[in-house]
Amino acid sequence: MDLKKLEEKYAIPSRELVEDVKQIEGDIMLLGIAGKMGVSMGKLLVDALKLAGKENKVYGVSRFSDPKAKSQVEESGIVAIACDLLNDAELFNLPNVANVIYLAGHKFGTVGNEDFTWAMNTYLPGRVSEKFKDSKIVAFSSGNVLPFVKLNEGGVDEDATPAPIGEYAQSCLGRERVFQYFAKKNQTEMLIYRLNYAVDFRYGVIMEIGKSVWNGKPIDLRTENVNVIWQGDANEIAIRSLLHCEAPAKVLNVTGPETLSTKWVAKEFAKIFGKEAKFEFEAEGSALLNNASECHRLFGYPKVTIREVIELNAAWIQNGGDEFGKPTHFQERGGQF
Template identity: 90%
Template sequence: MIMDLKKLEEKYAVPSRELLEDVKQIEGDIMLLGIAGKMGVSMGKLLVDALRAVGKDNKVYGVSRFSDPKAKAQVEESGVIAIACDLLNDAELFNLPEVPNVIYLAGHKFGTVGNEDFTWAMNTYLPGRVSEKFKNSKIVAFSSGNILPFVKLNQGGVDESGTPEPIGEYAQSCLGRERIFQYFSKKNQTPVLIYRLNYAVDFRYGVIMEIGKSVLQGNPIDLRTENVNVIWQGDANEIAIRSLLHCESPAKILNVTGPETLSTKWVAEEFAKLLGKPATYAYEAEGTALLNNASECHRIFGYPKVTIREIIELTAQWLQEGGEEFGKPTHFQERGGQF
């Protein structure tokens, strides 16, 4: 392949000056719970690289069941201390090391239908157990823009003051996760930041890659949800780490995404130009979308550094050259909450 994965990661996963300045202020060890998902492995590496670059020796732990040995090997290669743990097992959870800083990435989305009880256990019950275990820590807790209502495009995205209207059991359980972290933040005076994300993208997965792949393969693109928000995974990782300095009690809610309200059709047409193939479409736009107003995030952390045009161009080249994919579709077109 012309595009070398390691060189790409070196270019797009180098800690920024802002991240380096902030990790200097992070006191104590850091634990990433649920590190083996789409973002966790790269986040752990970024954090280790940033700490090393500023001469700090904070330990970084990565916790997961590690059902895939490859994921554990990747975690360990980056300098993260991997701990195999079933977080739903109280004995294993409460045996984890005490750390001052926790980034909570654990959750369950795809396969919710038919497995609703496990989804609620992971997304709503487990946050309460984690909150008790790490009541003396700062916690950045990942949540989802799926809890927000569909809004008309001329309204703009929903900010942190908006009233949640989750559709389907996955989104309902995510709201449950937020409420549980909020409850224990008040009860135990635990500083928490609820990191409400949609959608992180990388050249190997996410909304942008899925649209580009559809254009490349000649598959029609569903236009019912014609607009989306996205943010480059590396920028999202940096914001998650830097958020450890912004945890509060009561919990602070922070919407995290890019600044644009993107047209799905515009993204497809950009891919059509780059790939030399026509974009085709299915269905009519329904005039509403799950849109996230992240202006507070941009005020605190600045705008994301990787632009949407860079993301599209990089993804188009990666797809043309047959690059690997994570194989985890977003189902961003889903409007009925069925995951």
Template identity: 75%
Template structure:
């Protein structure tokens, strides 16, 4: 039996590169929307990196904290938590100032039928936050969903390609980018727009979904046959290190792994581990949402955790009864409905 707690600890330690960079970050770090899939682990990583660097900067985590467990976890490791509804402007204005902001707030799943809320979270709130923290460095999370579908042979979409968002979620994400771009110019606020797809972790992600489909002998749709992924720990490190690369006008940065991966190949690799034959349906469309993250790799190097390691980690986690978030990525969605 594998010690899953030890496995997680081993894979979430700050790298030497992060520790070196965090020494250069002046002031406190506030994570807005820390209660989501990435925020809790990012908050812990920031605290660990600051401790390793011998720094006493505060890490502050803000969320509604509908999940009390997340709040307790963060406080246990030294993150100062604040329960706040960011859409309530009075509560937003009461938040402490911080020289460094990581903006994680947003809404994706359940957008259909609640479009107004999604637009408020993804396109209205960024303006309020940008005004509140106009004297800070801001890393603002965005999504590869703002980009057009491109041929799988294209190498992915670079930062200079014009967005073509499909569906209201993706459109609202572009709204978020444009609002942050506006305030970066208006107030000369240094901002980095962190365009991510897709983070994978022990508890969720594209690889978890494929692995479970193989293990449970469920059909895997190959219409979207290619994908980018990056280990969440690497994505967290890049987000924190990006605080040193915020610019005015805003800098856009694609964040993902270096490969354009085959869903079929990933499934077949899990098939070898589980001794199962994957079941596939449909023919590949030949295009997908794909990021070219070569600028990210130039700045920060390639991700530490490789795709084969992620496959092994995911298989180990599942077969040893590891817990899951139960939140699907919907990476195969082609019509923009979430």
């Protein structure tokens, strides 16, 4: 199987995305582009703009500690800018743009590095809000800010009271509150993009379950249910969300429509691989689950279905596809990242 062709097939902008980018006025900047989603999102945006016959410039900003990431960004037709966002002089020297997608943040390695986590996740949003007070901002957040809920409650919507567990989740709520404050203060149109969990060929809950089945490792069932969304669909929603920013800031839950059983997902992989799915521990009856019905009202259901995701991840694993090597820790129940 040609994995490159498989990946390219799932990176083509949808008709809906092309139609929406026709309405985006001005240049677009992706802050923190070198993370798991940023490079693919930037390329998708550039491709959609070309198909729409638009000439908006796309900037990608990161420290670019990995030169390979900068090359990937530039090869995609994105203007790469090396910048330490926590350095005020560098941040405020960035070009002013009409549209910002804020992807910067810190999660893994929070324990023992709490000060940096709070600086990235809570302090930096205030500085970015001041720099780009005249821009539309789509700010990435996390479903980790929400409470664990019983499975029969169907997930929580945007009106739920946050109940973050652990310093990472608390700092993510801080990020939301700081953006919300500046949206009101400066009348900056924003959308808080509350995501859980994006999945792709190289990372995510589905790939992790598949790898466990492939390698004969038991799967932790304490958090036995999850929401996921294909990264390509999540990327499209992030870009299209630039047309739905508001002041005060709009909060949007972003995930797929299903409440998935990790045991069921594992058994589907076991059928494909011809292997046995192994499990450990007992389900605790609650999970971080989002109700993303408002997202689906605005943008429709994700185009890549869960069975497709399983089949894609199975093919990737069987053919030795590369990985990001950044586990999600979706089983974590104590907020320790």
